[in-house]
Amino acid sequence: xxxxxxxxxxxxxxxxxxxxxxxxxxxxxxxxxxxxxxxxxxxxxxxxxxxxxxxxxxxxxxxxxxxxxxxxxxxxxxxxxxxxxxxxxxxxxxxxxxxxxxxxxxxxxxxxxxxxxxxxxxxxxxxxxxxxxxxxxxxxxxxxxxxxxxxxxxxxxxxxxxxxxxxxxxxxxxxxxxxxxxxxxxxxxxxxxxxxxxxxxxxxxxxxxxxxxxxxxxxxxxxxxxxxxxxxxxxxxxxxx
Amino acid sequence: xxxxxxxxxxxxxxxxxxxxxxxxxxxxxxxxxxxxxxxxxxxxxxxxxxxxxxxxxxxxxxxxxxxxxxxxxxxxxxxxxxxxxxxxxxxxxxxxxxxxxxxxxxxxxxxxxxxxxxxxxxxxxxxxxxxxxxxxxxxxxxxxxxxxxxxxxxxxxxxxxxxxxxxxxxxxxxxxxxxxxxxxxxxxxxxxxxxxxxxxxxxxxxxxxxxxxxxxxxxxxxxxxxxxxxxxxxxxxxxxxxxxxxxxxxxxxxxxxxxxxxxxxxxxxxxxxxxxxxxxxxxxxxxxxxxxxxxxxxxxxxxxxxxxxxxxxxxxxxxxxxxxxxxxxxxxxxxxxxxxxxxxxxxxxxxxxxxxxxxxxxxxxxxxxxxxxxxxxxxxxxxxxxxxxxxxx
Numbered sequence: 001x002x003x004x005x006x007x008x009x010x011x012x013x014x015x016x017x018x019x020x021x022x023x024x025x026x027x028x029x030x031x032x033x034x035x036x037x038x039x040x041x042x043x044x045x046x047x048x049x050x051x052x053x054x055x056x057x058x059x060x061x062x063x064x065x066x067x068x069x070x071x072x073x074x075x076x077x078x079x080x081x082x083x084x085x086x087x088x089x090x091x092x093x094x095x096x097x098x099x100x101x102x103x104x105x106x107x108x109x110x111x112x113x114x115x116x117x118x119x120x121x122x123x124x125x126x127x128x129x130x131x132x133x134x135x136x137x138x139x140x141x142x143x144x145x146x147x148x149x150x151x152x153x154x155x156x157x158x159x160x161x162x163x164x165x166x167x168x169x170x171x172x173x174x175x176x177x178x179x180x181x182x183x184x185x186x187x188x189x190x191x192x193x194x195x196x197x198x199x200x201x202x203x204x205x206x207x208x209x210x211x212x213x214x215x216x217x218x219x220x221x222x223x224x225x226x227x228x229x230x231x232x233x234x235x236x237x238x239x240x241x
Numbered sequence: 242x243x244x245x246x247x248x249x250x251x252x253x254x255x256x257x258x259x260x261x262x263x264x265x266x267x268x269x270x271x272x273x274x275x276x277x278x279x280x281x282x283x284x285x286x287x288x289x290x291x292x293x294x295x296x297x298x299x300x301x302x303x304x305x306x307x308x309x310x311x312x313x314x315x316x317x318x319x320x321x322x323x324x325x326x327x328x329x330x331x332x333x334x335x336x337x338x339x340x341x342x343x344x345x346x347x348x349x350x351x352x353x354x355x356x357x358x359x360x361x362x363x364x365x366x367x368x369x370x371x372x373x374x375x376x377x378x379x380x381x382x383x384x385x386x387x388x389x390x391x392x393x394x395x396x397x398x399x400x401x402x403x404x405x406x407x408x409x410x411x412x413x414x415x416x417x418x419x420x421x422x423x424x425x426x427x428x429x430x431x432x433x434x435x436x437x438x439x440x441x442x443x444x445x446x447x448x449x450x451x452x453x454x455x456x457x458x459x460x461x462x463x464x465x466x467x468x469x470x471x472x473x474x475x476x477x478x479x480x481x482x483x484x485x486x487x488x489x490x491x492x493x494x495x496x497x498x499x500x501x502x503x504x505x506x507x508x509x510x511x512x513x514x515x516x517x518x519x520x521x522x523x524x525x526x527x528x529x530x531x532x533x534x535x536x537x538x539x540x541x542x543x544x545x546x547x548x549x550x551x552x553x554x555x556x557x558x559x560x561x562x563x564x565x566x567x568x569x570x571x572x573x574x575x576x577x578x579x580x581x582x583x584x585x586x587x588x589x590x591x592x593x594x595x596x597x598x599x600x601x602x603x604x605x606x607x608x609x610x611x612x613x614x615x616x617x618x619x620x621x622x623x624x625x626x627x628x629x630x631x632x633x634x
Contacts, residue, residue: 009273012393014621020397021621023564028619031377031402035608037615039385039624042460045612049459172330174267 003239004176056154059086084201085145089153091194092138095131097163098191101184102128104170108180117234118177119227127224134217141210163187178235185232188225195221243553244505244524246498247546251528254312259319267515268329271336274513276343276396277560281507281520282327283337283344284441284558288503289321291440295496299489306489309537313530320523327516332394334452335383335461339394341445342379345372346399348441350563352434353570355556361431364419364482365438366570367577367584368475373567374404374610375468381614384623386458392621398562401619405575407610409587410471411603413595416579417477424484424491429498429551432483436499437558439479446472463609470603490538491549497531498550506557 014021035041059082106124114120142149152160169175169183195218202211269278296314300307328337346369353365380391380401391401422431446469453465487495504527508520535546576587579596590597620627 011275011396012272014392014397017397020562021392024392024395024397024400024619025621027400027402027564027568031618033614033616033618034403034406034408035611035615039615039617041612041615042385045460045463045607045609046458168330174270174329 004179005239056157059153060148060151080201080205084198084205084207085142085147086153086155087194087198087201088138088142088147089149089151090155090159091191091198092135092142092149093152093156094159094163094187094191094194095135095138097160097167098187099128099131099135101163101166101170101187102131104167105177105180105184108170108175108177112177114177114231115235115238117238118181118231123227127227130217130220130224134220137213137217141213159190162190178232178239181228181232181235185225185228188221188228192218192221192225244501245553246501246528246531246550247552249528250532251525251530252522253529254316254533257316257526257529259316259323264319264323265326266323268327269513269516271329271331271394276340276394276398277347278511278513278516279328279340279394280344280347280560281511282324282516283340283444284348284437285503285507285520285523286321286325287344287441287444288437288500289317289324290444290447291436292317292496292500293321294443295492299493303489305541306493306537309533310493313533316526316530320526323519324523327519333387333389334455335379335387336389336394338379338449338452339376339383339391341448342372342376343395343399344441345369345445346376346567347560347563348558349438350566350570351559351561352438354563354566355559356431356434357428358422358431360420361422361434361482363584364478365434366574367579368438368442368478369567370404370570370575370577371407371410371471371475372404373400373571374407374410375471377401377403377617377619378407378464378468378610378614380619381617382461382464384617384619384625385613386461388623388625390621390623391619398564400564400567403614404571405577407467407471408604408608409578409600410474411596411600412474412579413599414477416581416594416596417474418481418582419478420582421482421484424487427484429549430555432495433499433502433555435479435483436495437503439476439483440499442472442475442479446476460609460613464613467609488542490534490542494531494534494538494546494549497527497534501527501531502554503558505554506560509557510560 010016014024102124105119106121106128109119109121109124114124139149166183166187170180195214199211199214199218202208202214269282271279293314296310296317300310300314303310332340349365349369349372353362353369356362356365376391376399383389383391395401422435424432449465449469449472453462453469456462456465501524504520504524508517508524511517511520535550538544538546577584578587578590579585580590580594617624
């Protein structure tokens, strides 16, 4: 397989057909916009919709919670416990999708090989197993709080939307291992900060045992990030030499 | 050498076979393939989509034809899948939209120039100028929403500038119907043209209706709502130019002929060596389907298909940039409006015309197409490139 950056017949640039490109520019300059203003017109319309105050969705009502979660909510801490449950739901969803990302990466490496500077199948498999364990950790933690771990919380939903592009890159048969690793790096960067903030939040709600367990997950995620960053960086430099 | 529809019998139906992997192939490259390969893929998806649509409608009205229709339709379904799945997943829905408008402009421009009936040619030019403006609006959206250059898709073949402004396209239904060709006297190419453009516009409408809600941005959702409504008008216009007195079987026969004609046009001009054999195979499949329907026509209507079909296929769709023709039409006909089935200059449109009242109502709370393209002028590398360079000077 050719390297993703090898020369080919890319036709997207204006320089591909200079004569035609000049025609395009001439035509664009000859046209008069049918409405005055600029891109702020779009922004202003967008703002009008934002101001309607709708949201993506909500957390489930306390009636569906039991045990510690109800206790937390009764502690007079306002919305803070709900934020914790929402963010735990987000990490749970992210780890579950992350597991699938690494499955897709394994297929890619299985088919193309990781290269001298890239990951081995075993290394990816180790990360995959960590992701599945982290998913399970969050599932149990939510259950221990009396919350329903099958709920798709608002933050979980939004993190799923965020990951859509990453999944497209990983599952496209035409992308290279290096391109996939770059997409995974985006996921790992967000995941690292996500765990860090979740730990701070748990501590602020005196959930020290939970924070301790999450700290272990963060340590593992930090290792993932170092590994992925290293593969991306070394592969890019190797390809350029 | 032109293809002889009567002599070439193509592949028999029982040998028109598929499997799932056959249908799901390596797609075209957004970056490396010629834009006209993508244009052909999109148009042929539209042609197959129309085949399914027509055949389902026909089945609902004709008990005796239900089984033959089901047989052919199953093949059309798989042909459409194979063709449509050639689009690669790195096209965002909005980038694919840019490609759809390029199809509408370049294919309609080719048809308008080859159409022998002057009234029908006028109808095509009228519709084309509207799709030309849609391209400009969507290009502004692509730039301002995704930060991308529409010319990465268009490859400098199709101009990006205002046409007849989209805000003016909204017409009362009374002004969207046109005069049909006469089935007895119209030339076969006129019938093939009408089916081709109707199919293309119908799939464009369906595509916008499908992807509009995929956008988070409210202005994008508005723009798709607005332009989908105009595409619905275009379908209304183009289906009305087809003689409604053709029998169901006559219409089926013409649909199959239009499919042969279009695959044959693709086959003759395709440069991608992976895609060309697909067009060749489907020319043979469509010839097989055409002869199957010819036999039904002979046995059920007791008429000779040669009364309707041309012996040899007419000149193919010209898959090339029609820049000069489009500019000429823009210069001469941008101010045309529709009044009943006729076209008039905008100054002849009275303030109380049905379309004016309708348009005023639709635009009474703002115009998405005006908002999205406010002050927009395309330049290579997006308007930000122009702005950033001006800032640096």
